[in-house]
Amino acid sequence: MAQDNSKRLKKGEKLLQEGAVGNSVFFVQSGKIRAYLERGGHPLEVAVFGPQQVIGEQWLFSQARSAFSYEATQETHVVEIPLDVLKVHMEKMNPALKMIFKSMGDELKNARQI
Known part of the structure; x- marks a missing residue:
């Protein structure tokens, strides 16, 4: 895991789209990312992730597609670790x-699922 997989996201930039196959786990280093559903043309926010939080850990145990879209709400730095490495x-x-x-x-x- 020595490889540098850091990413900087600008405000409004998507990390993942709803329905995408999860191939990585993301560790939020700074900034914020919101998880949301697009329903009726309107976003429905379901969670906000900040520093020291993890996005995508469920894909270690399941091949499910992403239930949400993830978007930076401000400049955000994440570290991406591919699932095969983990x-x-x-x-x-x-x-x-x-x-x-x-x-x-x-x-x-x-x-x-609740």
């Missing part, structure tokens, strides 16, 4: 830790 590191983890992460991922998935 999965290699997870395979090397202690089995108990893997089980904890899997359980957390399942809980997150269930909470987002």
Whole structure:
């Protein structure tokens, strides 16, 4: 994971579009990103992510498409880690830790379906 995958997003720039296949996890370093749904031509904001927050961790455990669009609400810096890189590191983890992460991922998935 030594490769630099940092991105700077301008205000209004999209990180992901609703329905996109999640291939990476994004760590917000600075700025803010909103998650929203486009319904009836109007955006419905469902969450805001700021520094120290993660976008896309659910894709470690599921092949689902993005349920939301993600857009920077101000200049934002994120670090993108491809899922295949994260999965290699997870395979090397202690089995108990893997089980904890899997359980957390399942809980997150269930909470987002409510």
